[in-house]
Amino acid sequence: MAASAESAGVDADPATRTGAGRARGSDRACGDCDHEGDQVGGTARRRLLVTACALTVLAGPAAGSAYAAPGDREPVRGGSELSLEDVQKEVARLHARAESATDAYNGAEERAEKQLKAVKKLTKKIKVVGERRAKYKKTAGALARAQYRSGGMPDEARLMLRKNPESFMRDAVVMRKGQRAALGVITTLARTKSQLDEYAEEASSKWRKLEADRKLKKASKKKVEQDLERAEELESRLAKDELEKLRQLEDEAAWARQSQWLKSGVLDEISGKASKAGKRAIAYATNQIGKDYEWGAEGPRTFDCSGLTLRAWQAAGEEIPRTSQEQWKQLPRVPIRKMRPGDLIIYKRDASHVAMYVGGGEMVHAPRTGRQITIEGAGSLVIKGVVRPDK
Numbered sequence: 001m002a003a004s005a006e007s008a009g010v011d012a013d014p015a016t017r018t019g020a021g022r023a024r025g026s027d028r029a030c031g032d033c034d035h036e037g038d039q040v041g042g043t044a045r046r047r048l049l050v051t052a053c054a055l056t057v058l059a060g061p062a063a064g065s066a067y068a069a070p071g072d073r074e075p076v077r078g079g080s081e082l083s084l085e086d087v088q089k090e091v092a093r094l095h096a097r098a099e100s101a102t103d104a105y106n107g108a109e110e111r112a113e114k115q116l117k118a119v120k121k122l123t124k125k126i127k128v129v130g131e132r133r134a135k136y137k138k139t140a141g142a143l144a145r146a147q148y149r150s151g152g153m154p155d156e157a158r159l160m161l162r163k164n165p166e167s168f169m170r171d172a173v174v175m176r177k178g179q180r181a182a183l184g185v186i187t188t189l190a191r192t193k194s195q196l197d198e199y200a201e202e203a204s205s206k207w208r209k210l211e212a213d214r215k216l217k218k219a220s221k222k223k224v225e226q227d228l229e230r231a232e233e234l235e236s237r238l239a240k241d242e243l244e245k246l247r248q249l250e251d252e253a254a255w256a257r258q259s260q261w262l263k264s265g266v267l268d269e270i271s272g273k274a275s276k277a278g279k280r281a282i283a284y285a286t287n288q289i290g291k292d293y294e295w296g297a298e299g300p301r302t303f304d305c306s307g308l309t310l311r312a313w314q315a316a317g318e319e320i321p322r323t324s325q326e327q328w329k330q331l332p333r334v335p336i337r338k339m340r341p342g343d344l345i346i347y348k349r350d351a352s353h354v355a356m357y358v359g360g361g362e363m364v365h366a367p368r369t370g371r372q373i374t375i376e377g378a379g380s381l382v383i384k385g386v387v388r389p390d391k
Contacts, residue, residue, distance in 0.1 A: 096348065102296060228369050290372050333386065341357055
């Protein structure tokens, strides 16, 4: 049973990997069941099963039906109108690409911030070492001038010319101290020169990486904006009733995935309880429900998907990576059957979306541009895996 539960979220059809749409698990009721506000426990589980199964029999628009072009609307592609199903898939694809680019943007921004701090730190070190080197260089110059004034005679020769033993012994001690001091100055000069070279090279390397990440950030931002603009353009060509049908198609696609996930029996295996930190993270995330998604945002008014999970776990006292891809790479992974509320569910093949499991087969997340933070079925998107911030 464990194997079927963990593979339940895997969809072999590439078209479903876009993560289109959302299943409004917390604001939708059907038939004789009402699961609003009930997110945990066996009752919610049974209600989810009934709701999911009921919704899967709803008939959607015919697979090949095309929507009418209002007014003098131009063809969407290739001289012919797309069906609503095609529009839904294309909009979902564009939003999925935008989300991947958003993750790249967030990652580049985070790295650039760290590199800039490192460059500033190295600059301070270079300044301190440079001042120290200048001081010892000045001392070395004074020693050289003193030797010049003495006529350039070696210290040993001057010592042998002393007239009495007392002078000889006194000057021998002074000379030995002077030689040690001169050697120390020379050694320090060499060391500070080496440090300066090392810090300068490191700073140069950090700066090159900083510039590379700034370019990546700029390119990712452009890609996000282009894809979102294209998706908005497609949706703007639809009439109001067509937009409603498009949203219905998105919901039905999400519920179909959720239904498949539930039918695997996965909820029979998931029985973990939230940790204290997990409860705090859930409380923070669910308190943001209704706020707008905004790519690149980390709150407090708007969030993207990983910005929400980042802030939620910070509120719980845990620091986690900024992006969903780094959360997937760096945080401890747990099997789906051992998932507990507060854990992060990573979605999509490239790990570009993340949500927080809240129990009862549901998750809270920031879906995409044009949507608000909400609770949906945990299986309404294709699950890649689960990670645990508080180990």
